[in-house]
Amino acid sequence: MELVPLIGLAGSIVVGRLSDKIGRRKLLMINMYILAGLTLLHLLTANFFLTFLLRIGIGLMIAIDYTVGNALLTEWLPKSEGSKRQSHLLIYWTIGFIASYITGSLIDGFGAYTWQIILATGAIPALITALFRSFFPLPASPSWLASRGKVKTANKVIDKHLGRNWGISPKLKHIKPVKSMSWTILFSKKYIRQTLVGGLFYACQAFAFFGISIFLPILLQSMNINNQAVSGILYNGGMFIGVLLGIIIFNRISRRSFLINNFLFSEILIGILALMPQISSILKLLVFSVFSIVLSSGLVLDYSYPTELFDIKVRATGVGTCITISRIGAAAGTFLLPILTDVGGAGLAMLVCAGVLLFAFLICLIWAPETSPKFIKNTK
Numbered sequence: 001m002e003l004v005p006l007i008g009l010a011g012s013i014v015v016g017r018l019s020d021k022i023g024r025r026k027l028l029m030i031n032m033y034i035l036a037g038l039t040l041l042h043l044l045t046a047n048f049f050l051t052f053l054l055r056i057g058i059g060l061m062i063a064i065d066y067t068v069g070n071a072l073l074t075e076w077l078p079k080s081e082g083s084k085r086q087s088h089l090l091i092y093w094t095i096g097f098i099a100s101y102i103t104g105s106l107i108d109g110f111g112a113y114t115w116q117i118i119l120a121t122g123a124i125p126a127l128i129t130a131l132f133r134s135f136f137p138l139p140a141s142p143s144w145l146a147s148r149g150k151v152k153t154a155n156k157v158i159d160k161h162l163g164r165n166w167g168i169s170p171k172l173k174h175i176k177p178v179k180s181m182s183w184t185i186l187f188s189k190k191y192i193r194q195t196l197v198g199g200l201f202y203a204c205q206a207f208a209f210f211g212i213s214i215f216l217p218i219l220l221q222s223m224n225i226n227n228q229a230v231s232g233i234l235y236n237g238g239m240f241i242g243v244l245l246g247i248i249i250f251n252r253i254s255r256r257s258f259l260i261n262n263f264l265f266s267e268i269l270i271g272i273l274a275l276m277p278q279i280s281s282i283l284k285l286l287v288f289s290v291f292s293i294v295l296s297s298g299l300v301l302d303y304s305y306p307t308e309l310f311d312i313k314v315r316a317t318g319v320g321t322c323i324t325i326s327r328i329g330a331a332a333g334t335f336l337l338p339i340l341t342d343v344g345g346a347g348l349a350m351l352v353c354a355g356v357l358l359f360a361f362l363i364c365l366i367w368a369p370e371t372s373p374k375f376i377k378n379t380k
Contacts, residue, residue, distance in 0.1 A: 012063040012327075016071075016320020017183050019064075024072040024316070025140045027064050032130035035061035039123040042116045058122070067320040074307045074315070075143040086307065087250045087300040090243045094299075096125070098236045105232070142168060147312045183317050191318065194309040197367045198322035201259060202306065203329025204360030205298060208266065208353045210330040224281055238289050242296025250300050254375035255308070259364040262298035266291060267357035274350035302326075308371035329356075 019027055038057045045051060070086060077085055100122075107118050139161050145154035146168050158166050186195045217231045249258070269291035273284060310318030333353075340349040370376055 012067045012320035012323035013183060013317070014320070015060065015063045016067045016316040016318070016323075019068040019071065019316035019320075020144075020314065023140060023144055024068050024075075025138050027068050028072065028138050029133055031061045031064040032126045032133065036123040036126035036130060039126060040120055042119040046112075046116060063320070063323065066323055067316055070303050070307050070319060071144075071316040072138065072141050075141040075312070076139070084251055084304075086304040087247050089303060090300050091247065094240050094243045098240065101232060101236055143312050183321065185314060186318055186321055191310070191314065193367055193369065195318065195321060197363065197369070198306040198309045198318070199325030200363050201263075201360055201368070202302060202322050202326035203332075204263070204356050204363075205295070205302070206326045206330035207333035207356045208270070208295060209299070210333050230285075234285070234289060235292055238292030239296040239299075242293040243299055245293060246297035246300035249297070250304075251372070251374065254370055255301065255305055255372045256364070256368050256370045256375075258298070258301060259305070259368050260361060262294065262301075263357050263361035263364060266295045266298070267354050267361055269294060270350050270357065271354040274347050274354055277347050305371060309369070 015027070035058060038054050038061065041054055042051065045054075073086060073089075103121055104118050107121070108114060110117050140153075140157050142154035142158050145151075145157065151168055154168050158168065185191060216235050220226070220231055220234075253261075269287055272287055273291070279287075306319045306322040307315065309322075336352065337349045340352055
């Protein structure tokens with residue numbers, strides 16, 4: 001059932017296109033109330049089909065924050081700061097990820113209703129977020145307003161929140177108002193490179209991350225490590241350390257170098273585990289821990305890099321499309337890894353992961369454009 005929210009998240013392409021049409025603020029002011037309501041409905045039904053629909057709806061509401069929230073944040077921050085701040089968001093994402101794992105592990109004693117209560121706990125952070133946005137309303141995006149020819153309105157919004165010393169950039173003042181366009185423009189000559197690189201890097205990363213995080217207990221058992229607590233501590237701890245490491249190095253190397261090296265080292269580490277099954281369990285655990293940290297460090301690029309790839313005209317649609325493609329990778333990892341483990345053992349599953357990461361490495365090596373303002377400036 002945890003695959004179902006991924007289906008909802010795949011609706012990011014629709015959410016992104018809607019955001020580029022009607023703006024960022026409207027969607028972000030309502031989605032968390034809907035998310036809280038849908039989550040609480042888990043308490044009222046155990047029907048499979050209704051639960052399936054609820055999980056898809058929840059995925060769609062989360063997709064709004066993934067897609068629209070990132071676009072709004074980037075459009076309010078200076079170009080040199082936007083991606084840096086986005087990378088910091090992964091700390092909070094990681095804390096939430098670990099908190100959900102701990103919550104699910106601790107809730108017990110409700111018999112057949114336990115799983116419904118676990119799912120319903122998601123309403124608590126959703127409602128807190130919804131109320132916060134109501135008491136401290138989110139501003140509209142000045143960049144989006146300017147791209148629609150509403151420069152005066154954009155300057156009024158900036159004046160209200162930042163003061164009169166700030167205003168729309170000269171570039172946006174003279175931008176031609178965006179006409180309605182099809183999302184297929186992302187596959188035109190102008191955007192095809194950004195769309196494919198953004199989607200494929202994200203999908204390959206999600207394949208390894210979602211697949212191995214969900215089925216790590218199976219893989220550890222295949223390594224003769226049977227303690228279930230080790231599974232949670234190993235992956236969640238590795239992910240947290242990895243995200244911290246990613247934030248530290250985020251602005252110290254170029255985006256392109258970060259992507260290429262992250263996939264290369266991740267592929268080598270998981271490849272060692274796949275091709276050297278005779279090494280000791282302790283060494284396997286050590287290599288897998290390093291793999292977890294390295295792969296997780298690349299998560300800081302998930303929000304920032306796709307956002308930087310696209311201009312204001314198609315940003316939310318572009319980011320939404322990348323997220324949609326990434327959910328295909330996550331779903332593929334979720335389905336394939338347990339099947340591969342059953343057919344050929346953990347070694348086969350890890351070998352396939354290594355192949356996917358190698359593919360991502362080659363895509364980024366050949367196609368990935370540099371998007372960091374700092375490093376683009378240095379190359380001119």
